[in-house]
Amino acid sequence: MKNRAKFLAYPYLVWMAIFIVIPLFLVLFYSLTKGNIHDPSSLSFSLESYARVFEVNYLKVIWKSFKLAFISTLFCFVLGYPVALIISTVKAKYKSILLMFFLVPIWMNFLLRTYAWMSILSPNGFINRLLSFLGLPTLSIMPGQTAVVLGMIYNFLPFMVLPIYTVLSKIDRSVIEAAMDLGANKIRTFFNVIFPLTVPGIISGITMVFMPAVSTFVISRLLGGNKELLIGNLIEQQFTVQRDWHFGSALSIILMIMILISMAVMSKFESDNDNGGAPTW
Amino acid sequence: MSKKIIELNNVTKRYNDVTAVDNINLYIRENEFITLLGPSGCGKTTTLRMIGGFEEPDEGDILFDGVRINDVPPYKRNINTVFQRYALFTHLNVYENIAFGLRIKKVPKDEMDRRIKRMLKLVELEGFETRHVDSLSGGQQQRVAIARALVNEPKVLLLDEPLGALDLKLRKEMQIELMNMQKNVGITFIYVTHDQEEALTMSDTVVVMNKGIIQQVGTPVDIYNEPENRFVADFIGESNIIEGIMHEDYLVEFSGRKFKCLDKGFQQNEPVDVVIRPEDIDITEPDKGLIQGVVTSVVFKGVHYEMMVEGGGFEYMIQSTDMQPVGVNVGLTFEPEDIHVMKRGS
Amino acid sequence: MVKFLKRFYLSLIFIFLYAPILVLIIYSFNESKSRGHWGGFTLKWYGELFRDRDIIKALYYTFLVALLSSIISTVIGTFSAIGIHNMGHFGKKLALNINYLPVLNPDIVTGIALMTLFISLRMQLGFLTMLLSHIMFNIPYVILSVLPKLKQMNKHTTEAALDLGATPSYAFRKVVIPEIMPGVITGALIAFTLSIDDFVISFFNTGPGVTNLSIHVFSMARKGVKPSINALTTLMLLTVVILLLLINKRTTKGDELIP
Secondary structure, eight states: OHHHHGGGGHHHHHHHIIIIIHHHHHHHHHHTEESOTTOGGGOEEOOHHHHHHTSHHHHHHHHHHHHHHHHHHHHHHHHHHHHHHHHHHSOHHHHHHHHHHHHHHHHSOHHHHHHHHHHHHSTTSHHHHHHHHTTOOOOOOSSSHHHHHHHHHHHHHHHHHHHHHHHHHHSOHHHHHHHHHTTOOHHHHIIIIIHHHTHHHHHHHHHHHHHHHHHOSHHHHHHHTTTOOOHHHHHHHHHHTSOOHHHHHHHHHHHHHHHHHHHHHHHHHHHHHHHHOSOOO | OOOEEEEEEEEEEEETTEEEEEEEEEEEETTOEEEEEOSTTSSHHHHHHHHHTSSOOSEEEEEETTEEOTTOOGGGSSEEEEBTTBOOOTTSBHHHHHHHHHHHTTOOHHHHHHHHHHHHHHTTOTTOTTOBGGGSOHHHHHHHHHHHHHTTOOSEEEEESTTTTSOHHHHHHHHHHHHHHHHHHTOEEEEEESOHHHHHHHOSEEEEEETTEEEEEEOHHHHHHSOSSHHHHHHSSOOEEEEEEEEETTEEEETTEEEEOSOOOOOTTEEEEEEEOGGGOEEEOGGGSSEEEEEEEEEEOSSSEEEEEEETTEEEEEEESSOOOTTOEEEEEOOGGGOEEEEOOO | OHHHHHHHHHHHHHHHHHHHHHHHHHHHTBSSSSSSOOOOBOOHHHHHHHHOHHHHHHHHHHHHHHHHHHHHHHHHHHHHHHHHHTSOHHHHHHHHHHHHHHHHSOHHHHHHHHHHHHHHTTOOOSHHHHHHHHHHHHHHHHHHHHHHHHHHSOTTHHHHHHHTTOOHHHHIIIIIHHHHHHHHHHHHHHHHHHHHHOOHHHHHHOOTTOOOHHHHHHHHHHHOOOHHHHHHHHHHHHHHHHHHHHHHHHHHHHHHHOO
16 A cells, blocks of 8 residues: 555656756756857857856845845744744634734735835835825935835735744743743743744744845836845846846856845754754853 | 454554564454454554544554445444543533443433443442542543443454553452453453463463564464464463474474473474573472573562573573572472473564 | 633633734725725725735635645655554654654754755745645645544454455455544645645745745745735735634534444
């Protein structure tokens, strides 16, 4: 019985080879070649595309992508952790309704959410109308980095809160009681017991915010205009406007590698924390 | 004697390089309550699964009513199984769980109702028809699993450690209930357990297995009183197993003395293992004992005391209501029929 | 005091979450097309929304792709999960790691990688490629929600069915599928929502004439304001809230049924 059932997976193994593995190898292939993509005979091995990635202009863009994603992730964590903590402590009957209203915005279309911020932040948007109505000087947030970061925080905050909340709600009450029983006050209990236990949730929250933030091209395009290009926009342009697949593929590979490195660093932090016990801050 | 319903002839089963069942021969008679007993990994569950049809033997034959059934799939065998941890269908209620096999056989509705009612009565779960199986206690789930198997009126019921997940008190109650059920329905039970007490309590026949090999087959009394080798003596109950020499028929030497015994048929001066059960040894004055020794430890066990006595180059375990404190010199006595001589095993 | 702080903080966060949407809702009833100016109450943007053939078409493609891709990926994903569950240790690990790639990779990389595949195969980008790409990124989520249910299932459950006389295919239909059904439904719902919400992967893998809602909003937002988007946002919010309330009500009812 057992041995026969495994054949059910074989069609999907073929599917994965075609739709997951081969496309990624194609990207790798195009990143390592130059020539006309529509004429296979013109393609030749080249590291030119990778060399271009390291030109100052592009390095600046990559640096900015990581900087903005990092800032947004940090804000999401600082704003989101208390939210998760508060929701986990309210009475059970309010909990599900609070959680539900927290989730409504992410069930709305991602583009509509970003569009909503456009109509608030744009030069003659809601905020500036309000300010001038009150006789105050208007702000020029959008297009700009502040608007991009705000859009990222707004869109990705729930992805930070949810995993932390899940871990918090699974903590055994008796662990907290044991800490208090052993003489820890509430603050000590939080920093020495609750917080370390939520580290796995924080790690997945950070991943779930950082990843889409660093690779976005929608938020930067809609809220940052044409002047706040991120690595996502660069890649998008290579495939839609410039038609330079080689450079676009090289950028994608670099993006994947940098994300892999960030994740490796993070999982190392997680296992260090497991060994060390107490939090490092 | 009733006829043989299941026969295993030279059956071997291997998983990769591990031989789980090694060339065993066994027959099971109709209406017998037979137990496969042994430590985990001894091959008892594998043997049961081959009878149930979930594994195919690599070598040898399995006969059911004299017909070879090696490659007959489980759903074509007139055998049903009560699984470890029950394996109930959690998406069905109690009634539908029990009805599962009957629906496949397309039993008419009124007959099905009648048979399920009778089963629920047998397992004392009347009124539980519409209950969700997840809402039942362990003991109740256990009964549903038994009813689900028995309702199909199999010729043989296989039970794979069915009481393993229950607490001690419930286990004892279910042991009695299972024995009664087996007598009432009159079908063959093949029972697998690692609990020697359970095996001795319930079975007509006990099959002791170790490392894929059958060590001994016999009635509970035979197995306990006349263990055939060191493994069986050690696994069933507590034993003192002493190395000795068989001088001639009815005369064995151990602990530096010769003793009369009831065993014969060994070669002259053959090295043997001697078994004396702890409850068969009595404590007397030192000079009246067959062996003299010193009490080294005493533990109260409820019904009796368990004492260790060092003497005659061996540390004897003794179970007795007559307690002697640590450090006292005592004598040990036993009768010739309490001495069991076994071949020195591998 | 602590309680007040908690409430105050949560309120601020909820204002942050809902303020942009509320502003859009107010604008959707604004007679004036200009953003800052209140020209009186109107429902005309809703009328315009339903007369806008492009939006209706985008909605049609969004739901069609979501429906088809979630059904297909649920079927493939469920069978594959059963297969993977029964594979040997090494094969299982390999299959699961490859299965994880689309989950872990940034959408933009998945999107352009699929696009290079389709173009290299000389396929015309359009409805079919968009559907294929949605199936591709949905299956991993279905597998990941079905696998835990398979692990939870008592390993002897299938054998118990066979033991009671069920053929392997009967056991599969009447026992295995019902036992893992909660995971299958979760997987299908995740697939449906991901598909409805997707922008990045659709953006790279669709062709002329075929857009979904996200792509349509993106191109409209780049061109400038269109008050019918405000009306659309209002309707979307309403739908989501009603759906969530229904689901919430159903699950609390379900809890009561279990004694």
